[in-house]
Structure formats: structure tokens, C-alpha cells
Amino acid sequence: MRAIVLLSGGLDSYTAAAIAKADDPGGLDLYALTISYGQRHAQELEAARRVACALGISRHLELAIDLRAIGGSSLTSNAPGVDVPRDRDVASASDIPSTYVPARNTIFLSLALGWAEVVGAGDIVIGVNALDYSGYPDCRPEFIRAFEALAALATRAGVEGARIRVRTPLIALSKADIIRRGLALGLDYGLTHSCYDPGASGAPCGRCDSCLLRAKGFAEAGAVDPLLR
């Protein structure tokens, strides 16, 4: 069976793709979609290419859409004074931080839906996680179910009776569990990139939400992050 995976180059989407593949006994034919949306750094895209190669992806499509024009996020802004937050208490923070990109997962899933219809994929795999995450609304299970309901009505395939399923293998896992599953599957997290705002050297800042959640996950999994070796 064919599936589209939204692949960012981060740890989560890499693991989600690998779990989906491992869970499919018939062999999953993975098509990867990476969106270049004006995030602060290009390293994510390079990591996505490395990860796609490691996963044995059949096709890797990179689409560009400049969400900086829409704005509303510190993740897509280079404006002076608009910084990615650092040193937040990610374990207990409950607000939605400035790195939230308005409607990002809706946009990404819509693009994946279009491609799924064209290539006849029945599944879309997305590495959203509603446990150790930054509180983004479009990572929650109820959002995913609403998107599936929309997908059934949105496409020619849907009209003809096909259902596109959105698979979220990480949605109920802690970051530590994600890393444990990935390591058990033999994944090389040295290929990935998580930092929201790396310095000129490309090294992770260690202080943004994404770095902090990753560090917490590796610590709780009792593993060493290969990026920090």
C-alpha cells in the first residue's frame, strides 16, 4: 500500500514514518512530502533528505510555500525583536507559544491530501504528538479526526468512496517513548534536526522548546542524543 508521509527532517516525523512502515506487514510504499515554508533555517530540509534516504522513500517531493507572507509566528520571522522563546519550562507550560504557525498542519495535510489523491495513497502519516509537545492546537486527536472527515468530502477519491486515513503513530507517546521505539527500530537520530533556531555553526541551541523537549526525551529514555556527542 502507498502512503504519504509528511517529513520535516525532525525526530518525530522520522520515527512516525518508521513505525508506520514497521506496522504494515504488507510493506508500505512511502512517498515523502517536505514543505519548505520559510522556517528560519534550511537545515531542516537537508535533514529531511537524509532521513528520506535512510527510510528508503520511493519519492520525495519538496514543495515551497512562503508562510512568512502570512506571518504570525516567531518560527517564520526574521524581524528584529521577534525571537524564538528560550528556556521555557516545557514540562509544565500550558500556553501556545509564539512558535505556533497559524494553520500549519491544516495547510500541510491539505497538500498531502492533494498528492495522496494523485498517487492513489490511502494513508497520510504525520508525526504529531499530543503529549510532549508545545501545545499546538493542530496536534490534537480531535483535529486529526476533523481533517479525516473533511478529506472524505474534499476529493474526487472521497466522492468515489475511497477513505483517506490520517495515521498518527506518535500521538499518544511521550517523547521518551518515541525515542525508545525509534532506537529499537534502528533509527539514526544523528540524521535529524530539531532546533528551531540553530546558530551559524548549525549546532542546536539547546534552549528552544524543540531542543528542550528532545533533551528531556533522550534523558528519560536513558539514551544519548547523537547530535550532542
Added chain:
Amino acid sequence: MRAIVLLSGGLDSYTAAAIAKADDPGGLDLYALTISYGQRHAQELEAARRVACALGISRHLELAIDLRAIGGSSLTSNAPGVDVPRDRDVASASDIPSTYVPARNTIFLSLALGWAEVVGAGDIVIGVNALDYSGYPDCRPEFIRAFEALAALATRAGVEGARIRVRTPLIALSKADIIRRGLALGLDYGLTHSCYDPGASGAPCGRCDSCLLRAKGFAEAGAVDPLLR
């Protein structure tokens, strides 16, 4: 109140925006979003700029996303042998034609949703029409309602209790009724562009679904299309 209008440069979105504005006694502050998605011709974008100007749009954002990479539509293909269908019987055809662009309205509404959240717009106006249309699944009322349900879950604004409404002033109108309403509002349809595949001169082909539906609409409204004068 502020609203996003998806403005293509065609007759429908122009009229939808004008009706939404006329229907809002408090005065609607319209922000127009035009998506350049790799359609066959650039004339649509020029028409969108003319129409935005005529409507007194506060801001006009043009976003580019190359849906040709996704494929699956004669509207975004320049491949030899992939042609926009001509001379179809648009009044009675019931199949979904090759000009269908997979998930297009889902993608467009998602982008509008992101911008709506950033600028605090409560409404998205879209000129879909489920009567005199080409049978596209993402023009139907049930699709629009499903998108509204998704929007309520997808965004920070939704989490905080705001509802984004998708307004479809044309959804139950015939093409003739759309044109009658527009003419009554003083719209200049000479500014618009409808043809899916104009020749090098820019003149409408007169034979694609879009030209045929437009001609049928003007004929039934008893009006002359200024583009054909």
C-alpha cells in the same frame, strides 16, 4: 469586521466579495488572498489585481505554491496531450472533469485560515457554487461545513473560542443569478478573467467549461459579456 476573501480574478469570487460587502451593514474590511498555483496562465493573477482594486480591498496578498509538482489536473499541466476539455455539455455533465485540481479548495481555505487567524478576521469568503459548476467535490455545502468544523479545532483562535465562518454567498445561485446580482451591484465583469486556457492573444477560448458556463450565465441573465464586446 474583517474578512478574508479568496480572489481568483474570475467572475465568481469578484461577485462573492461584492455580495459579502453589500450584505454587511457595518462595512466589511476585505483582505484578499490570491494563490498563484501554477495554473496555465498568468492572466488570472492580473485580473485578481484589477478586481481587488475595484473592490476597495484593504490588503491583497499573493501567495505562490506550485501545485504542478503535485499534478493530477489538466489545469496545472503543460504536458503534451494533457488538454483542458472543450465543448463539453456543461449543463448536463455529471462527471468530475480533468480540470479538477486535487484538494485545491482545501489548500486555499487552509491558507486563508492561517491568514485569518493572524489578522483577526472572523470570516472567509469563497465564491464556490454548487449549481452551475463543474462538479468539483470541494464546492459542495457539506465540504464547507466540514471545513468550518476543522477550523474551530485547528487554530489558536479556535481554542480560545473564536469561530471562523466560511461565507459562500454564491453556493445556491445559478450562474445567471450570480451575474444578475453582480450587475445590480455595479460590477464591471470586463475586469475579470474566466477562461481556463486562453490563447496567446489572451482572448477567452469560448470552449472550455469555464467559458461555456460563463456564456450560459450571461445568456440566461439577458446580458452581454463585456469581454466579448
